[in-house]
Amino acid sequence: MIEKLTGLAAELDALTSVPAAPRGPRCSVGAFLDTADADVAASLSAVLDAASVSATAIAEALSRYGGPMTASTVSRHRRRGNPNGCRCER
Numbered sequence: 001m002i003e004k005l006t007g008l009a010a011e012l013d014a015l016t017s018v019p020a021a022p023r024g025p026r027c028s029v030g031a032f033l034d035t036a037d038a039d040v041a042a043s044l045s046a047v048l049d050a051a052s053v054s055a056t057a058i059a060e061a062l063s064r065y066g067g068p069m070t071a072s073t074v075s076r077h078r079r080r081g082n083p084n085g086c087r088c089e090r
Contacts, residue, residue: 027086029077032066048078 026034029048033041044062047053055074062069079085 024087027077027080027088028069028073029062030080030086030088032062032069048074 029044033044036044044058047058055071055078058074059069059071062074076084076086077088080088081090
């Protein structure tokens with residue numbers, strides 16, 4: 001019985017080292033970054049990190065070139081890594 005519980009403890013400990021599987025679809029901004037060429041991706045990353053540029057302005061520019069994008073999606077991507085942000089890596 002003790003060996004069985006030790007095995008259970010080892011298995012449960014191993015579960016904590018396995019990264020969680022991603023849930024849901026990728027963030028629209030992250031998907032845009034994945035498909036953009038290097039220059040566009042660098043420019044977008046820079047503007048996303050610039051607090052002086054509004055999420056609305058970024059969303060409008062992205063919508064003109066890559067399909068519909070909302071300011072809330074851009075804002076959520078800017079908060080990536082936080083509990084209220086998207087799942088994209090910071």
